[in-house]
Amino acid sequence: MDPADWDIVKSTPLFGAMPLQTAQVLVGNTMPRQYEKGATLFLQGEPAAAFFIVLDGWVKIYRTTPDGLEVVLHVFTRGETFAEAAIFLGGRYPASGETVAASRLLRVEGTAFRSRIEERPALAMSMLASASYQLKFLVEQIEQIKVRSAPQRIADFMVRLTQVRKGTAVIELPFEKGLLANRLGMKPESFSRALAHLRAHGVTVERGTVNIADIGRLLSFVEYAPEDEA
Amino acid sequence: MDPADWDIVKSTPLFGAMPLQTAQVLVGNTMPRQYEKGATLFLQGEPAAAFFIVLDGWVKIYRTTPDGLEVVLHVFTRGETFAEAAIFLGGRYPASGETVAASRLLRVEGTAFRSRIEERPALAMSMLASASYQLKFLVEQIEQIKVRSAPQRIADFMVRLTQVRKGTAVIELPFEKGLLANRLGMKPESFSRALAHLRAHGVTVERGTVNIADIGRLLSFVEYAPEDEA
Numbered sequence: 001m002d003p004a005d006w007d008i009v010k011s012t013p014l015f016g017a018m019p020l021q022t023a024q025v026l027v028g029n030t031m032p033r034q035y036e037k038g039a040t041l042f043l044q045g046e047p048a049a050a051f052f053i054v055l056d057g058w059v060k061i062y063r064t065t066p067d068g069l070e071v072v073l074h075v076f077t078r079g080e081t082f083a084e085a086a087i088f089l090g091g092r093y094p095a096s097g098e099t100v101a102a103s104r105l106l107r108v109e110g111t112a113f114r115s116r117i118e119e120r121p122a123l124a125m126s127m128l129a130s131a132s133y134q135l136k137f138l139v140e141q142i143e144q145i146k147v148r149s150a151p152q153r154i155a156d157f158m159v160r161l162t163q164v165r166k167g168t169a170v171i172e173l174p175f176e177k178g179l180l181a182n183r184l185g186m187k188p189e190s191f192s193r194a195l196a197h198l199r200a201h202g203v204t205v206e207r208g209t210v211n212i213a214d215i216g217r218l219l220s221f222v223e224y225a226p227e228d229e230a
Numbered sequence: 231m232d233p234a235d236w237d238i239v240k241s242t243p244l245f246g247a248m249p250l251q252t253a254q255v256l257v258g259n260t261m262p263r264q265y266e267k268g269a270t271l272f273l274q275g276e277p278a279a280a281f282f283i284v285l286d287g288w289v290k291i292y293r294t295t296p297d298g299l300e301v302v303l304h305v306f307t308r309g310e311t312f313a314e315a316a317i318f319l320g321g322r323y324p325a326s327g328e329t330v331a332a333s334r335l336l337r338v339e340g341t342a343f344r345s346r347i348e349e350r351p352a353l354a355m356s357m358l359a360s361a362s363y364q365l366k367f368l369v370e371q372i373e374q375i376k377v378r379s380a381p382q383r384i385a386d387f388m389v390r391l392t393q394v395r396k397g398t399a400v401i402e403l404p405f406e407k408g409l410l411a412n413r414l415g416m417k418p419e420s421f422s423r424a425l426a427h428l429r430a431h432g433v434t435v436e437r438g439t440v441n442i443a444d445i446g447r448l449l450s451f452v453e454y455a456p457e458d459e460a
Contacts, residue, residue, distance in 0.1 A: 013365045014358075058404050060412075074366075075405075075413035081362075088359040100405040117354065121347055124354035128244075129318040131361035132311075135243045136304075138368040174288050175267075175305075175330040182290075183305035 001106075005032060008055050009106070011079040013138075017130035026116065026123055027053070032106045041083075041097035041105075048086035048093050050107045054078050057103025063095045075100065087113060140185070150194035153184045155201065156222045164215055171210040231336075235262060238285050239336070241309040243368075247360035256346065256353055257283070262336045271327035271335075278316035278323050280337045284308050287333020293325045305330065317343060370415065380424035383414045385431065386452045394445055401440040 006023070009015050015023040032055050035041070041052065044063055052059070054076050061074040061082060073095055076082045086093050087110040099105075117124045143153075157180065161171045173180060181191035195205060201221050202213030212218055236253070239245050245253040262285050265271070271282065274293055282289070284306050291304040291312060303325055306312045316323050317340040329335075347354045373383075387410065391401045403410060411421035425435060431451050432443030442448055 013369070014362060058409075060405075060409055072409060072412045075409050080369075085359040085362050088355040088362065090355075100409055114351075114355075118351045121344075121351055121354060124347065124351060124358065125318040125320075125344075128354065128357055128361065129315040131358065131365060132244060132315050132318065135361060135364055135368065138365065138372060139243070139310075141372055142368060175290075179288075179290055179302060179305050179330055182302045 001030075001032060005055055005106070008079055009053055012053060012081050013134035014081055014084065014127055014131055017133040018126045022123065022126045025120075026113070026127065027106065027108055028112055028116065030106055030108055032104050035099045035103045035105060037099055037101050037103075039099045039103075041099065042093045044093055044096045046093050048083065048089075048091060048110055050109050051081060051084040051087040051113075052097070053081050053106040053108065055104040055106055057099060057105070058101040059097055059103060059105070060100045061095050061097050086110075090114075143185070150184075150186055150190050151197040151201070152222055153186070154180075154191070154194050155198060155203065155218050157184060158203070158210055158212065159215060159219055159222060162215070165219070166216055167214065169212040169215045171212065173205075173208040173210060176208070177205075231260075231262065235285055235336070238309055239283055242283060242311050243364035244311055244314065244357055244361055247363040248356040252353065252356045255350075256343070256357065257336065257338055258342055258346065260336055260338055262334050265329045265333045265335055267329055267331050267333075269329045269333075271329065272313065272323045274323055274326045276323050278313065278319075278321055278340055280339050281311060281314040281317040281343075282327070283311050283336040283338065285334040285336055287329060287335070288331040289327055289333060289335070290330045291325050291327050316340075320344075373415070380414075380416055380420050381427040381431070382452055383416070384410075384421070384424050385428060385433065385448050387414060388433070388440055388442065389445060389449055389452060392445070395449070396446055397444065399442040399445045401442065403435075403438040403440060406438070407435075 006020060009023055009027060010020060015026065035057070041059065042049070056078055059076045059082065060072050061076070062070050062072045064070055074082070083093065083097060087108075090110075158171055161174070162169050177191065177195075178188060181188050184191070186194065195203075198205075201218055203218065204211045236250060239253055239257060240250060245256065265287070271289065272279070286308055289306045289312065290302050291306070292300050292302045294300055304312065313323065313327060317338075320340075388401055391404070392399050407421065407425075408418060411418050414421070416424065425433075428435075431448055433448065434441045
């Protein structure tokens with residue numbers, strides 16, 4: 001394992017938000033291995049023996065249906081881990097894994113990994129902290145990407161505060177506007193500007209009270225996605 | 231804790247993908263508590279004593295700068311947990327927590343929580359499995375939301391396979407198109423249609439080889455975001 005390999009390990013969500021030393025203890029002194037395209041890593045139903053960190057290449061995870069059809073569940077690449085849930089939970093692999101391109105993988109043995117954690121539960125806590133940090137980051141990213149414009153994001157927040165789906169609606173903001181801007185990932189100036197824009201969509205705000213002229217119209221504004229160019 | 235409260239606990243990423251019984255053991259027999267608006271839950275620098283699950287309401291996490299300025303880091307609501315990283319890692323709260331609306335919270339004591347896990351490392355494994363399942367789900371969601379149209383998603387995948395950023399580029403697809411469609415979350419038909427659309431952007435695919443007439447042009451297509459309506 002050279003430093004560049006450790007950088008990849010540290011770019012995975014499970015090992016990202018922890019000191020490098022902790023990641024090194026968890027992974028152990030495993031050496032990366034080169035696999036050719038088409039190498040079977042494990043088969044559905046086998047006892048789960050190891051999980052993998054992709055340093056390079058592509059791996060598919062698939063299931064075979066009773067009538068022999070192959071259903072691909074995931075395709076993993078550099079900076080991603082797979083089969084770790086099977087190792088955390090013990091038991092058997094719920095699906096099969098196979099390289100679909102030449103790949104460089106780090107194979108972490110389940111038994112050794114689990115006994116490291118059993119000896120030092122603090123290691124599990126580090127992984128949990130890393131995972132929880134990443135989860136928050138991703139949830140935030142999704143909230144901010146999903147609805148594109150600032151006015152759409154505010155409108156989305158507002159319509160979620162009421163069950164009304166037709167006609168006019170009056171909503172009390174649960175807290176002050178500054179916090180709302182923060183929750184929605186906006187600067188105060190952009191927030192005020194976006195709020196002003198919402199007037200054109202029948203939304204007026206006075207102190208903490210929001211008046212929506214036509215919630216159906218606002219809902220379609222929230223869901224409005226400009227046509228794809230192609 | 232009534233069943234509806236457990237539904238909320240089960241909607242959090244950390245407790246989502248595990249049996250209800252496991253979640254119940256982990257959370258313990260804590261009772262939810264009602265907090266008024268403006269209640270201080272913990273202060274930055276205090277030893278981390280508990281983490282919280284929001285059953286209802288809104289909580290802000292903030293830091294106070296040396297010159298007394300308050301900087302809000304997060305605003306949490308129903309179905310979200312906060313301060314769990316401080317509990318996983320031990321130590322002190324890195325920020326303060328305060329309700330910004332009347333809130334119903336489940337407060338999970340750190341000491342009890344940690345000793346439950348130390349006695350039964352399998353509990354930590356369940357949380358790790360749940361977190362890792364959620365992480366994958368969120369990463370996938372982000373990939374699929376970020377670039378909106380199917381042709382944009384394919385183009386985005388292609389430009390990442392080369393370092394070329396100007397002029398023509400020739401790329402080898404790392405694996406067959408069926409897997410690529412899967413990785414990008416598309417049905418085979420939509421994938422073929424999207425690929426055909428890309429011809430208008432100077433992209434032709436022959437077997438596994440992709441010819442890009444002008445990668446700069448394709449990059450601007452990937453980054454193309456229609457103007458916000460407002």
